[in-house]
Amino acid sequence: MKSISKDSESPQKTGVLRGITVVELSEFIAGPYCAKLLADMGAEVIKLESPGQGDITRRRPPFKGDSPGPDNSGLFFFLNANKLSITLDPFHPAGKKAFFELIAKADLLIEDRSPVVMEEAELDFKHLAKVNPRLVVTSITPFGQTGPYRNYRAYPLNTFQSGGEGYLTPGASLYPQRPPLKWANFSGDYFCGVSAAGAALLALFHQRATGKGQHVDISKQEALLDMNTIDLLRWPNRGELANRATRGYKFAGVMPCKNGYVDFGFHRWPDEWQAILSVIGTPGWWGEDENLKDRAYCEEHGNELKQRLADSFKVHTKEEIYQKAIAKHAAIAPCLQIDEVADSPQMNSRGFFAEIDHPNWGKFKFPTAPYRFSEAPWRLRHLAPSLGEHNEEIYKQRLSMSTQELNNLKAKGAI
Amino acid sequence: MTKGAANNIRVLDFSWGMAGPLTAMLLASAGAEVIKIESQQRIDMSRTSADPYTGKPTGINKNSIFNDLNRSKLSANINLKHPRGLELIKSLIKISDVVLENYSAGVMERLGLGYKVVSELNPSIIMSSSSTMGGMGPEVGAIGYAPLFAASSGLSDMTGYPDGPPTEIRFSMDIISGYTTFVAVMAALVSRQGTGKGQYIDFSSRESISILLGDALMDYTLNGRVQTRNGNDDATMAPHNCYRCQGEDNWVSIAIDNDSEWHAFCMAIGNPEWTNDNRFALQISRHKHHEELDHLVESWTITFSHYQVMEILQAAGVAAVASLNPQDLFTDPHIQERQSFIVMNNPEAGERFSVASPPWKLSETPCSIYRDAPLFGEHTKYVCCELLDLSIEEVQKLIEEGVLQ
Numbered sequence A: 001m002k003s004i005s006k007d008s009e010s011p012q013k014t015g016v017l018r019g020i021t022v023v024e025l026s027e028f029i030a031g032p033y034c035a036k037l038l039a040d041m042g043a044e045v046i047k048l049e050s051p052g053q054g055d056i057t058r059r060r061p062p063f064k065g066d067s068p069g070p071d072n073s074g075l076f077f078f079l080n081a082n083k084l085s086i087t088l089d090p091f092h093p094a095g096k097k098a099f100f101e102l103i104a105k106a107d108l109l110i111e112d113r114s115p116v117v118m119e120e121a122e123l124d125f126k127h128l129a130k131v132n133p134r135l136v137v138t139s140i141t142p143f144g145q146t147g148p149y150r151n152y153r154a155y156p157l158n159t160f161q162s163g164g165e166g167y168l169t170p171g172a173s174l175y176p177q178r179p180p181l182k183w184a185n186f187s188g189d190y191f192c193g194v195s196a197a198g199a200a201l202l203a204l205f206h207q208r209a210t211g212k213g214q215h216v217d218i219s220k221q222e223a224l225l226d227m228n229t230i231d232l233l234r235w236p237n238r239g240e241l242a243n244r245a246t247r248g249y250k251f252a253g254v255m256p257c258k259n260g261y262v263d264f265g266f267h268r269w270p271d272e273w274q275a276i277l278s279v280i281g282t283p284g285w286w287g288e289d290e291n292l293k294d295r296a297y298c299e300e301h302g303n304e305l306k307q308r309l310a311d312s313f314k315v316h317t318k319e320e321i322y323q324k325a326i327a328k329h330a331a332i333a334p335c336l337q338i339d340e341v342a343d344s345p346q347m348n349s350r351g352f353f354a355e356i357d358h359p360n361w362g363k364f365k366f367p368t369a370p371y372r373f374s375e376a377p378w379r380l381r382h383l384a385p386s387l388g389e390h391n392e393e394i395y396k397q398r399l400s401m402s403t404q405e406l407n408n409l410k411a412k413g414a415i
Numbered sequence B: 001m002t003k004g005a006a007n008n009i010r011v012l013d014f015s016w017g018m019a020g021p022l023t024a025m026l027l028a029s030a031g032a033e034v035i036k037i038e039s040q041q042r043i044d045m046s047r048t049s050a051d052p053y054t055g056k057p058t059g060i061n062k063n064s065i066f067n068d069l070n071r072s073k074l075s076a077n078i079n080l081k082h083p084r085g086l087e088l089i090k091s092l093i094k095i096s097d098v099v100l101e102n103y104s105a106g107v108m109e110r111l112g113l114g115y116k117v118v119s120e121l122n123p124s125i126i127m128s129s130s131s132t133m134g135g136m137g138p139e140v141g142a143i144g145y146a147p148l149f150a151a152s153s154g155l156s157d158m159t160g161y162p163d164g165p166p167t168e169i170r171f172s173m174d175i176i177s178g179y180t181t182f183v184a185v186m187a188a189l190v191s192r193q194g195t196g197k198g199q200y201i202d203f204s205s206r207e208s209i210s211i212l213l214g215d216a217l218m219d220y221t222l223n224g225r226v227q228t229r230n231g232n233d234d235a236t237m238a239p240h241n242c243y244r245c246q247g248e249d250n251w252v253s254i255a256i257d258n259d260s261e262w263h264a265f266c267m268a269i270g271n272p273e274w275t276n277d278n279r280f281a282l283q284i285s286r287h288k289h290h291e292e293l294d295h296l297v298e299s300w301t302i303t304f305s306h307y308q309v310m311e312i313l314q315a316a317g318v319a320a321v322a323s324l325n326p327q328d329l330f331t332d333p334h335i336q337e338r339q340s341f342i343v344m345n346n347p348e349a350g351e352r353f354s355v356a357s358p359p360w361k362l363s364e365t366p367c368s369i370y371r372d373a374p375l376f377g378e379h380t381k382y383v384c385c386e387l388l389d390l391s392i393e394e395v396q397k398l399i400e401e402g403v404l405q
Helices: A028-040 A074-080 A091-105 A115-120 A125-131 A158-160 A185-211 A220-238 A271-279 A283-288 A295-302 A302-313 A318-328 A338-341 A345-349 A393-399 A403-411 B021-031 B066-067 B083-094 B115-121 B148-152 B170-196 B205-223 B261-270 B283-288 B290-301 B306-315 B325-330 B331-336 B380-387 B392-400
Strands: A021-025 A045-050 A082-086 A110-111 A136-142 A216-220 A252-255 A260-264 A332-334 A351-357 A363-368 A371-373 B009-012 B035-037 B074-077 B098-101 B124-133 B199-204 B240-244 B251-255 B319-322 B341-346 B350-355
Touching: A021 A028, A021 A363, A021 A403, A028 A091, A028 A110, A028 A185, A028 A295, A028 B009, A028 B331, A045 A091, A074 B205, A082 A185, A082 A393, A091 A125, A091 A393, A091 A403, A110 A351, A115 A136, A136 A185, A158 A220, A158 B035, A158 B240, A158 B251, A185 A220, A185 B035, A185 B205, A216 A220, A220 B066, A220 B331, A220 B350, A252 A302, A260 B251, A271 A318, A283 B251, A295 A302, A302 B319, A318 A332, A338 B205, A345 B170, A345 B205, A363 B170, A363 B205, A371 B170, B009 B021, B009 B083, B021 B035, B021 B066, B021 B098, B021 B124, B021 B170, B021 B350, B066 B341, B066 B350, B074 B380, B083 B115, B083 B380, B098 B170, B115 B124, B148 B170, B148 B205, B148 B306, B148 B392, B170 B199, B199 B205, B199 B341, B251 B290, B261 B283, B261 B319, B283 B290, B283 B325, B306 B319, B380 B392
Parallel strands: A021 A045, A021 A110, A045 A082, A110 A136, A136 A216, B009 B035, B009 B098, B035 B074, B098 B124, B124 B199
Antiparallel strands: A252 A260, A260 A332, A351 A363, A371 B199, B240 B251, B251 B319, B341 B350
16 A cells, blocks of 8 residues: 655645645535546645635544544545635625635536526626636536426435335345335435546536637436436336345345355356356255256255255355355355445556545545556545635635735624 | 547456446547457346346346346457467457456456566556455455445445444445446556556456445544444434325435534525524534434425425535435426436347436547447457458358358
């Protein structure tokens, strides 16, 4: 693992997105994550936070040492390292002028406010494009810019339930009478940020080729809808309504073992099925029972087979099973707990984690990105900023404001 | 038709399955010319697998998964194991912008198409290699179907009821992986606009899921805490759950963060007596007593349909959204207005519904479906004659020699 400490080089000089300026008017998960992906790749991201409190994730755990504080949240750090923070209320008349000056020089605005709020404040795309025709505006909202739900409020839990995957989670449910669930923590909303980043980059690509900006409308509901088309489309195409109980394999899936769980399946029949039997030490079955070579028979007797498999899995640890599975090319993987992910030899050998030396937290492992660019490795350029840490730098140097002008804005509550 | 943002980009797509073809489809939807390199020796598994709706084999041009993930692409059948086939590919690499592949690690090198060769042929090319584990490391040989990397990423363990097993998560894992690869490829393309230089992207699908657990990973690396599945519980919000409504398996999600949202909620449901309970007066105390609170909230939601609860609470500014099942989604007025479902009419597979993908609405360069998924090898002649300037006679000869199919 490479040790990475805060580096003094300016962000414009490194990373694949060097030279791109992003203004972020968003909070919580999806918008900040979209901007984080770009910041990590070298874009300069100026995060606007509301004067006083800042982003909601500053007040959310995990806190280092479980000690709450605006600069002590791991969630905030994860989402906002490599960004600059200024306080600005663009809905305040005095703040709006500074906001326009910022976006006049920006390539991309990422915003997550409700469409009606932006329109009433005359901060919608139509008005922003007049300030800067090159500006790409990426709006990330629960239901998009149009349609009857456009101004509906939704937290990540709600968003996840709007897109179809929520109703069907958990799949292969043992408790179909229980409520639908979210995925772990905010993972659904993180994905919405990924989807939005893809669209924003496409619009930036166009902007850099033609000089033209545009409005990118991201509905989180639609981003999630796109994830599980197979189960969704069973309804209109086949008249079959999938639910949490029916969504699962007949005799594969999550299986308890000696010290946890594994997941197994097969695509190529019968060799991958045979490989699974050889991993759990029951190749005898293969010779003894001709029926086991017949997929239709196996599916028909899925429950019975699952019980037989369970008896064989439970005497092995997930590590034993996984090692054998790799050797025998069987489709089995351990259900890793989060500590096992952090300690994963595979992920550590690939440099998925960077070691960060934080002035208040000390050294810790930080998850970086799922891609390695040959020309621009992931690096930490800034720690997550304190609230308004870059006010002086941005307002005075970038926007050429005098100390008095800055103080005026502060006095009015715009900063 | 409006030109897409990537209309001057050519992509060679060696990928198969789901995640890789999705990345290429996103580029194709943005207007890129995407040439899917296929061969009889290695037919895309989604052409040959059972149709997800019927469970039966379909024939290689009719599989609905294949047809959704390969819209707007061209298909050229070129035998990579034939020296002349490899030559043709190398000629294509010289006139392309992006190479996408998701073979097992090392296969492209063995075919003679590793990044070193590719970048020597075309220094401005962007090559993305995507696999479950990435291109190196001790687990590089592990099989990488979607539910397996959901498991090894940590997502399965962290999703589910606290007293139940981890959750198997399938197809959507490939979709996330495919979108994440698209982000990396687009960033490399934007970079190239400034530098003229291409680069190599080593991508791991498993990592594309683990990174979505960044906050839980940090709780472990900062505090040593091992988070695990906890149903719908949130660290600070309450109520924060799905609540049963009238009808069969109908649910609504409600999430309330601060006290002003709580007061709006109480008012909207008519301030029943229990809302005055001291235990629910403050956020921290509501959170502590969230199980009791859940029962009481449900005693109200059960008297309405999931859509009614959503309407009542949204009117009061409370974050409440129905848990929409596939049937709800298909008939939902919002979804209908945004045309999130579309009708595909494939010449061999016939008419069926699909989802608008990618779902982004770009005002200046909208994404489009430029054509149906290609028939197997439909554009071999186009690629050879129009792009590589071969004559029809030469193409015929290459077909006879087994180079083209």
